[in-house]
Amino acid sequence: MTSLLRHHDFRQLWVAETASHVGTQVVGVALPVVAVAVLSASPLEMGVLTALETAAFLLIALPAGAWVDRWRRQRVLVRADTVRALALATIPVAYLLDALTLGQLYVVAAVVGTATVFFDVAYQSYLPTIVDRSQLTDGNGKLEISRAVAQVAGPGLTGVLLRVLAAPVLLVVTALGYLLSALFVSRIRHVDVVPDRSTRRRLREEIAEGLGFVVRHRLLRRIVACTGTGNLFGSITGTLLALYVLRTLGLSESTLGFVLSAGAAGGLLGAVTAAPLGRLVGDGRAICLSAVGFGSFAALTPLAAALHGPARVAVLVAGGVGASWAVVVYNVLQVSFRQRLCPPRLLGRMNASVRFIVFGTMPLGGLLGGVLGTAIGVVPALWVAVAGQLLAAVPVVVSPLVGMRDLPVELDETARADVSPATPG
Numbered sequence: 001m002t003s004l005l006r007h008h009d010f011r012q013l014w015v016a017e018t019a020s021h022v023g024t025q026v027v028g029v030a031l032p033v034v035a036v037a038v039l040s041a042s043p044l045e046m047g048v049l050t051a052l053e054t055a056a057f058l059l060i061a062l063p064a065g066a067w068v069d070r071w072r073r074q075r076v077l078v079r080a081d082t083v084r085a086l087a088l089a090t091i092p093v094a095y096l097l098d099a100l101t102l103g104q105l106y107v108v109a110a111v112v113g114t115a116t117v118f119f120d121v122a123y124q125s126y127l128p129t130i131v132d133r134s135q136l137t138d139g140n141g142k143l144e145i146s147r148a149v150a151q152v153a154g155p156g157l158t159g160v161l162l163r164v165l166a167a168p169v170l171l172v173v174t175a176l177g178y179l180l181s182a183l184f185v186s187r188i189r190h191v192d193v194v195p196d197r198s199t200r201r202r203l204r205e206e207i208a209e210g211l212g213f214v215v216r217h218r219l220l221r222r223i224v225a226c227t228g229t230g231n232l233f234g235s236i237t238g239t240l241l242a243l244y245v246l247r248t249l250g251l252s253e254s255t256l257g258f259v260l261s262a263g264a265a266g267g268l269l270g271a272v273t274a275a276p277l278g279r280l281v282g283d284g285r286a287i288c289l290s291a292v293g294f295g296s297f298a299a300l301t302p303l304a305a306a307l308h309g310p311a312r313v314a315v316l317v318a319g320g321v322g323a324s325w326a327v328v329v330y331n332v333l334q335v336s337f338r339q340r341l342c343p344p345r346l347l348g349r350m351n352a353s354v355r356f357i358v359f360g361t362m363p364l365g366g367l368l369g370g371v372l373g374t375a376i377g378v379v380p381a382l383w384v385a386v387a388g389q390l391l392a393a394v395p396v397v398v399s400p401l402v403g404m405r406d407l408p409v410e411l412d413e414t415a416r417a418d419v420s421p422a423t424p425g
Helices: 008-038 043-070 073-096 102-130 133-161 167-186 203-216 220-248 253-281 283-298 300-306 310-341 344-358 361-375 378-392
Strands: none
Touching: 008 043, 008 073, 008 102, 008 133, 008 167, 008 220, 008 253, 043 102, 043 203, 043 220, 043 344, 043 361, 073 102, 073 167, 102 133, 102 344, 133 167, 133 253, 133 310, 203 220, 203 344, 220 253, 220 283, 220 300, 220 310, 220 344, 220 361, 220 378, 253 283, 253 310, 283 300, 283 310, 283 378, 300 310, 300 378, 310 344, 361 378
């Protein structure tokens, strides 16, 4: 069988997905820096911005999953990338004209977040239409590693670029990255077939089937509870990090960039070590260990406020490296785990339902971070985030996962699935 590295359509999708995810992570760092450094945003305003970046996952992820199943995925991907590029391009233009406002940042964040929902759901649903079913595991693994590495390497790359480019100007580079992603998707030769309209059920029924599977599955709902809670409290840290480093600690933007760049090493290490760790202790146990890890390492971030000089930066770096390692290990293992738990016919709606829950908590966390930062101060709010991330590990630690080396065959839906090539659409 042809290697996926020699599979033309998969290569285009892989490059596009990687460029898109790196762009999304760069935006996640660059927009807050613009808000703090250029527009002097308050903690509450930062909370609103963070909430708008991810609000679409809460508001439209469920119908997006059903809609994507009805449309040509290639067109969805190209249009999502184009919309994101055009929206981001308005920020450097307004900056150069001295007309940039927080209101514009809010609108751009909401538009980019909405397009990202459609891209994320579409690319995971597109893969089975362009590769054989026997290649799905390999393809999903490569795409997930790319996404996981981009989740940390993106902010690290942003940190490096912030040393030489103003944050608004950096968004031009990001917009070009999205256009590059659209170009590679458009090069895919496979013709995506739209399902027959006569086979459709009501949108509400299709959404309910996918969401019901997620919340009723005894292992999947624990993984989702852990991820959603971790994202809720992790968003508090994400909301306040730029304020914390630049104002509370009094460090420079270049130092913030250095901290983010160093943290990328932890994510890369996580991507490399996830599979070996799973083989060593078992996938289920590794999920539990990494879930405890990202809360434990997160404690080093507010701890830096009690230190001085180089030790302060060293502790920030150590916390970033450790937390990033744990998050990427957790993501690689739990995504692979839940894909095996789900019948192939429900994968699209399962992915959309999981995103609705686990990413839907992020705008709430962003708002909570802004409120807590204003009410009790930035450092106490960061300690609340640490406590919440440690609490997030409870659903998986107190579960059958902690005793599992491997997923039992009776729970592995891929073991019972038909291995014939996937049908387009």
